[in-house]
Structures are given as structure tokens and as C-alpha cells.
Amino acid sequence: MLLIDESLCIRCDYCEKACADSHGGVSRLNREAGPTFAHVHVPTSCRHCEHPHCMKECPPDAIHRNPNGEVYIDDTCIGCGNCEQNCPYGVIQMGTETSRKPSLWSWLLTGLGPEPGSELKPKKGESDRKKAVKCDMCKDLPGGPACVRACPTGAAVRMSPEAFFEMTENAGRD
């Protein structure tokens, strides 16, 4: 699960931008939303549950779990929205991904075009049909989760649930 150390987080939202840039212009996490426990913020991002409710009632059976534990949605999603309604954490959303790639140099030097990492609309000719999107732990990216790699201060970390519970117990004792 994704955790943010609020004593380090400078609220730059680069985690969200990296997520959007890596997943077709649709960010799959909401940094600001979510509970906070003792300076540890749990943003609205997929928890990759042990018994995922999102897998229920998926007509094309598009939601699977990787051997490493990541729950992901494959390309056969038909956009019915059942998983969005079944998710107890509200971390699944319906979005339209695009193949557009904002130019960094164009934006950096001239200010033209969208900023890298911004939410994008599909190009002309692209399908605007919404599909379910959720965090897949960037399982297809070689460097690991983009949100963690993009954090400039090291506030965003990925942690196993066991380690998280152990940490909260230690914090409670302190």
C-alpha cells in the first residue's frame, strides 16, 4: 500500500502527476484524500485487498491478481462500473486513457502545451469510452511505482500491510 510521510511531504503532487503521466493521463491516486495516522497519510489508492470486492460481479472477469499480489484490471474491461461501486475504499474510478504525450521541452521553454503529468483528454479519433482504472502498482514499469520514484523528498513509500500494522503498533506504544 502507498503511504506518505507527512513530515516530509511538501504537497507538490508529483506523485499524482507521475501516475497520470505513466497511465495515459489519468491519475489513479488522490494524494490529499484519505486518513492520516500519526503523520502517516494513507492516500486514496488501491489497497490491493486480500479478498477484493472489486473482483465480484465483473462481467468480463477483467480483474486479476499478480503473483506478487498486485490487483489489476486488464484491457477486457467493458466499463460497467461494478468494481467502482463495490470498492469499499472508493479507489476505483472510471476514466478515459489517451496515448497523448505532453512535450516537456515545449512546456518548459515556451509554456505551450500541457504540463507533463497533467490530466489529458483523448485525442481526436481516440475512443472516449470510459473504463475502470485503479492502481496496479506500476507492475509493467521497470523502475517500480512511478509515484514513489517521482517523490523528491522521499515521503511516498510503498509498504506491505504487515509492515504498516507493525509500524502503527510501535507508534501507539511510543
Add this chain to the structure above:
Amino acid sequence: MHASSFLTHGEFRYLKVALGLVAAAILAYAVHDPMGGPAGDTWLGYTLGGLGAALILSLLWYGVRKRRFRSNTGTVRGWLSAHVYFGAALVVITTLHCAFQFGWNVHTIAYTLMLLVVTSGIYGVYAYRRYPDLMTENRTGIGPQAMLDEVASIEQQAVELADRIDDATHQVVLRSIRNNRIGGGVLTQLRGERPRSKRKSSAPRSSWRKERDAGRGSREDQGAGGGSHHARGVHDALRRRPARRGRAGTAGAAHPPADGPALAPPRAGAPAQPGHPAPRPAADLALRARPAGRRPARRPGRPHLRRVHVLVGGRCRSSFATSRASPSPPSAIPTTRSRRTRSRSAAAAMPTSSCRTCTSPCTTRCCVTCRRVASRSRPGPPAASRWTAAPVATGNLRAGDTLGVGLSTLRLQRADGTHDLVLDVEETQAQPGQAAEAGATSLQEAGLGRRRWAWAALVVVILLLGVGVPLGRM
């Protein structure tokens, strides 16, 4: 959680590299003894200059790398760590490169500008390490939009309460709400001040104070109960609002109703005004907050209330949202009856048939007030998400019952004659994560109002451009 900071990244890897570069540069400068003395045009001077230029390019490239989200060239945290330590080492290397030859020339101007940039970076390191904690304490777990929603809710509550008093009070409250300015321009943000109202008061502030004092006396002379409680609620709601605006990072001084009638909190247990029904017992609850010794809040005596859970007989009967912090004890708890009214329809607070400000139908959106009411009348998210739809079982409350309010436990005690019920607050054991919520601070306290450094840097840059550039052309 002990996440690795950018300063300690890789066990101070880039600090060690930077210190090595600095040590090597100092050693070479000390050993090197060219003809004519050390200068920038010796082989060591060119070497140090090339090294400094390479460092500057690497520092510039950090802005590119952190926006290349798919790049695997190191981590952004590592780049930031190198950015910090190499930027600090740059001061020593460029100083040795120029061999301390300063003067009124373009080289010294470039050197000074570089020092300014490095100084701004040092301040950036301080800001990166200092402000996250302060922002966490300031926001108390909610975002800016939620804070603005809270301001709107308090304003709505003030209008609802003012509706029960009289038209004059209603006008005063509306005028105060319209004077509620949030945000401001760049200069206002730089100064960290609260924006001034566009509408200038037709009467000075002192006259309003006189009227307020006079009104307080006259109200105390009147009979018991009734609308006086509403007036106190309006006053409390309007007093809470500036604190929200400050924490929202915006602005806003308390704009007293300058030309309106007196609006002062009446004495507790003040007599009722003729024509106003006596309030229900739920509206007559008074909260006596007793600050506890271990309260983590910075402002003792200001309980942090978000949602009141009514636990009668050990079972949660219901809950209702309330203010995040009361201005000063004792303060009135918002009546559950008015809360239920809002949950049914936000437009019920003001009749939609006519506008008291411009005496025209509000549906035409002819003025700010009409637009405000119309915007609040739009169907928003389900009211049950924030406001309980079920009636609050306050009628079941008896002396000795216990209410759980955030970090506090409220026990109902027997009335002392002026109230139907009295709440006594005691602190409970804070849960992990709730301690941060208790630290209600303002952005002003968080340091965002300290803009003097920005102004000082601006003045220095202007002086450099105004004095240094003409000198460089000489």
C-alpha cells in the same frame, strides 16, 4: 514512519561527494602557485571554472529530471540530494575559480547572482524540512476545499440564525458575509495580510462598538430566553469565521457590521424577546470547556469539535456535525434542529420568493446575495454524507449521560438554572492520528505570512540590476 529524507539519501552519498570535491579544490588551490598569483585564467582556474559550469548544468538538469516521470536515471530524491549538496559546494568552487578577485565588473555580478540563487536554495531546504509538519498541523486532516466549505457552512448557519431574530439583524449578517473576502492578489499574498473589503463602511468602527455596547445593555434589560440565544449563536458563528479563513490560507479580518444595529452576545440566560418562541432544550445546551493539562492543542480552552456522537446508555444513538473549534468557552452548540433543517434543504434558510436585500425574486440572481443563495440551493451531494438524516435523540438526554466529542468526553450535568442541560468536558486518551488534528493553527502561524525574505530578495535583485548593470557597462 522513518522514511529517508533527501538530506540523508544513500547515507549522505552526495554530501560525501561534495565534500570530496571541495577538499580537492582547496588542496589544489593551496598547492598551486602560478606566475602572477592565482587567477581564473590559469590552468587551475579553468579547471575549477569547468567543474563549476558542470555542476551548474547538473543543478539545472534537476528541473528536467523531476518532470521526466518515466526516466530511470536515478531517483528524484537522489537528484534533489545532489542538487542540495552540489549547490552548496558550488560556492566554494566558484570562489576558488575566481581566486577572490572581486570588483565592479560583470564577473562579480554573476558571482553575486549565483550566491543569491544558492541562498534561495538554502531557504528552500529549510522550507522543505520545516513546513510539511506545520502544514499537517494547520490543515488538521482536511483540505483547503473542505475549509472553504466550512466557511460557507458557518455563513449559512449565521444566516439561518439571523432569520429568527429580525430583518435588521438579517441585513447585518448578510452585509458581513458579503464583506467576507477570501484570497487576494499577489501583493496581498506576499504581504501575508488579509484582504480588505471592497465595500467601505459608511460608519466608523468605533461607532459600531458603541452601538454594540448599547445593544448589549438594552438586551440585558429585556426579558428572558428566546431570540437572545439566536443572537448569541449568530455572533459566535461570525466570530468563528475569521479563524477558518486564516487557516484556509486566505484572508479575512472580522468585518464587524459597521452601520448595522447592535449585534452582541447576550448574557447567558438573558430574557426572551417578545414574539420569539423559547428555544428547544437542544438549542439551550451550553458547553463549558475545561482545558486539560495534557491537551496537545496550542490554544487551551478551544476544543476541537468535528462531529458529536450521541452515546446514550453506551449506544450510539446518532451524531451531528458541529464546529471545528469554538471561539471561546462557553459557546453555544449549534442546535440540532437547525442542522436538520439544512439537511433537508439549504434553500430553506431564506425564502426563494423574495430577496431582503433588493426586494426582488431571488431566482433572477439579481445581486450577490441572490446568486449566493441560488448557488447554495443547487442540488449538491447527499446531505446524509455530512449531516445526519435521522433525528438526533437529544430528547433522551439526561443528566449523567455521556457524549463522545473527538478527543473529549462530555458528561451532562444538572442545570444550574440558566440552562436546561450543562456539558462538562473531559479529555480522553488521544488516539494515534487524532493528536495532529488537535493542533489547530493558522497559516500565519505556519510561517506563510513571513514574506519579508521574499521582499528582501526582491530588493537585492532590484539593486543589483539598477546599480550593477550600469557599472558593468563602464
